[in-house]
Amino acid sequence: MTQHSNVLFRFAAPQAFYGLAGRLWPWAAALATLLGAWGLWMGMFVAPTDFQQGQAYRIIFVHVPASWMSMIIYLAMAFWAVLGLTFKTRLSGMMNRALAPTGAMFAFLSLWTGALWGKPMWGAWWVWDARLTSELILFFLYLGFMGLTASIDDPRRSDKAGGLLALVGAINVPVIYFSVRWWNTLHQGASVTVTQGSSMAQTMLWAMLLMALAFWLYAIAIALYRIRTLILEREKHTQWVEAELRPEGAS
Amino acid sequence: MSPFLAVIRRDLSLALRRKNEVMTSVFFFVVVAALFPLGIGPEMNTLRLIGPGVLWVGALLASMLSLGRMFAGDHDDGTLEQMVLSCASLPSLVGAKILSHWLLSGLPLVILSPVLALQFDLDVQAIEVLMASLILGTPLLSLIGAVGAALTLGVRGADVLLSLLVLPLYVPALVFGAGAVQAQAAGLGASAHLSILAAMLLIAAVFSPWACATALRIALE
Amino acid sequence: MIWNSASEFWAMGGYGLYVWGSFGVTALLMGGEVILAGRRHRHTRESLQEQARTNDLAQDTAQDWQT
Numbered sequence A: 001m002t003q004h005s006n007v008l009f010r011f012a013a014p015q016a017f018y019g020l021a022g023r024l025w026p027w028a029a030a031l032a033t034l035l036g037a038w039g040l041w042m043g044m045f046v047a048p049t050d051f052q053q054g055q056a057y058r059i060i061f062v063h064v065p066a067s068w069m070s071m072i073i074y075l076a077m078a079f080w081a082v083l084g085l086t087f088k089t090r091l092s093g094m095m096n097r098a099l100a101p102t103g104a105m106f107a108f109l110s111l112w113t114g115a116l117w118g119k120p121m122w123g124a125w126w127v128w129d130a131r132l133t134s135e136l137i138l139f140f141l142y143l144g145f146m147g148l149t150a151s152i153d154d155p156r157r158s159d160k161a162g163g164l165l166a167l168v169g170a171i172n173v174p175v176i177y178f179s180v181r182w183w184n185t186l187h188q189g190a191s192v193t194v195t196q197g198s199s200m201a202q203t204m205l206w207a208m209l210l211m212a213l214a215f216w217l218y219a220i221a222i223a224l225y226r227i228r229t230l231i232l233e234r235e236k237h238t239q240w241v242e243a244e245l246r247p248e249g250a251s
Numbered sequence B: 001m002s003p004f005l006a007v008i009r010r011d012l013s014l015a016l017r018r019k020n021e022v023m024t025s026v027f028f029f030v031v032v033a034a035l036f037p038l039g040i041g042p043e044m045n046t047l048r049l050i051g052p053g054v055l056w057v058g059a060l061l062a063s064m065l066s067l068g069r070m071f072a073g074d075h076d077d078g079t080l081e082q083m084v085l086s087c088a089s090l091p092s093l094v095g096a097k098i099l100s101h102w103l104l105s106g107l108p109l110v111i112l113s114p115v116l117a118l119q120f121d122l123d124v125q126a127i128e129v130l131m132a133s134l135i136l137g138t139p140l141l142s143l144i145g146a147v148g149a150a151l152t153l154g155v156r157g158a159d160v161l162l163s164l165l166v167l168p169l170y171v172p173a174l175v176f177g178a179g180a181v182q183a184q185a186a187g188l189g190a191s192a193h194l195s196i197l198a199a200m201l202l203i204a205a206v207f208s209p210w211a212c213a214t215a216l217r218i219a220l221e
Numbered sequence C: 001m002i003w004n005s006a007s008e009f010w011a012m013g014g015y016g017l018y019v020w021g022s023f024g025v026t027a028l029l030m031g032g033e034v035i036l037a038g039r040r041h042r043h044t045r046e047s048l049q050e051q052a053r054t055n056d057l058a059q060d061t062a063q064d065w066q067t
Helices: A002-010 A014-046 A055-087 A090-122 A130-151 A155-186 A202-234 A239-245 B003-018 B020-040 B044-065 B069-077 B079-085 B090-119 B124-151 B158-185 B191-220 C006-014 C016-066
Strands: none
Touching (some): A014 A055, A014 A090, A055 A090, A055 A130, A055 A155, A055 A202, A055 C006, A055 C016, A090 A130, A090 A155, A090 A202, A155 B191, A202 A239, A202 C016, A239 C016, B003 B090, B020 B044, B044 B124, B069 B079, B069 B090, B069 B124, B079 B191, B090 B191, B124 B158, C006 C016
C-alpha cells in the first residue's frame, strides 16, 4: 500500500508531473488522431444511411461524444476537487483549470450540434428536451467555474474556491437533471430521444464509440499540455523551472 | 444568549436601522409582478397561466439580488473574521446569517405574494400552494445562494459572477416551486412537488452552512 | 463505400448544412483550442525566459557594483 501511495504522491509534485505530462500527451494526441480518423472513416464512409433520419443522423458521431465528454470532464473536475480539498495538493487545482475550458467547449458543441440535429429532425433549433436543457445548465456551471477562478487573483484561494464550486456543482448535477426531466415530462414536452430508440447498426455504434474514445484522448492530451503551461507559470520561481527554461548551452 | 441567536439579533437590528435590504427585494418583486402583465397584455387566461412562473422567477431574482450583501457588510468591518476565529461553530453562525437573510429578503416576499397573485387572477387554492412553495423555496434559495456569496466574497465583479454561479443551482428549486402551483392548477395536486421541495430544503439546511463555512475559510485565509 | 459521387457526399442527402455545420464547428473549435494552447505555452515560455534574463542581468549588475 505504501509503495503505491509513494508513487502516486510522487507525481503530486508539480515538477514530477510536468515530466510525466510531457511524456504522455504526445501519445494521447497520436492515439486520439488515429482513433478519430478511424471513427470518421467508419461514420462517414462505411455506416449506412439511417432509415428514418437520412444522412442527418451522422451528426451523432460528434454530438454524442461531445455530450459524454462534457459530463466526464465535469466528473473528473469533481474528482480532482475532492483530492485537492482533502490532500491540499496544488496540482489538483491546476488540473481543474486545465480541464475546464475543454469541458466548456464540449458542452457548447453538444448544444450546437444538438441544435443543428434538432432543426431537420424536430423542426426547431431548440427544444426544451430534458437532456439539452441539462446540458445548457452544465455549460453555465463550466462558465461559472471559469469565471470564478479567473476573478480570484491569489492562486491558492482560486484553486480551493474553484474546487469547492466544482464539487457543489457536481453534487447538484443529478438533482438538476432529475428536476429538468420531471419538468419536461410533466409538461409533456418534446419527448424525443437523442439516440436511436431501436438498436443501432453495428457500424454506427462502432463509429460512435471510436469517436467518443478519440474525444476522450483528445481531452486528456490537451489537459496535460495545458497543465504544463500552468505549472511553468505557477512554479516560475523554482530552480527546476529556471533550469528548464534556460536555453541549451547557456550557463 | 446563544451565538446563533445573537447573530440573528444583530443582523436584524442592523437591517432595521437601514431598511435597504428589505426594501430592495420587496421593491424588485413588486416591480416584476407589475411589469409582466403590462408587457404581456391583460388577457386573464394568459396571465393565470404564466402567473406562478412569473411570481416564482420574480422571487428568485429578488432573492438573488440581495445575496451579495449577506457576508459583504461583515467582511468589510472585520466581524466576519471574528466569527471565523471564534470558538463558536462557524456553520451555526453561518446558519444564523442565512436565516436572517431569509427573514429580511425571503419572508417579505412570501407575505406579499398573495397580493401580487391577485394581479394574475390566481384563485385561493393556487395562492395557498404558491405561498407554501415560497415558504419552502425562499429559504432554499437563501441556503444555496449563501454558498455562492461566500465563494465570491471580495472578488472583482462579484455580483455578476454570483448570479452566474448560483443560477444553475437554483433551477431545481424553481422547477419544483413553480411546478407545484401549476400542478395544482392542472388538478394534479401539489403534494409531490412540495414534498420534494421540503426534502431539498432539509438537505440544504444540513449541507449549506458547512459548505459556506468552508468557503468563508477559503476566502479569508 | 456508400457514396456514389463526391457531390453526394457533400450534399449529405440534403442535410449538408446541418451535418457539415456540426462537423465544421467541431473541427474549428478543437483545432482552435489546440492552436490557442500552443500559443499560450510558447508565450509563457518566452515571457518567463525574458524575466529570467532580466533577473540575471540585474544580478550581474548588482554584483558589479558590489565589487
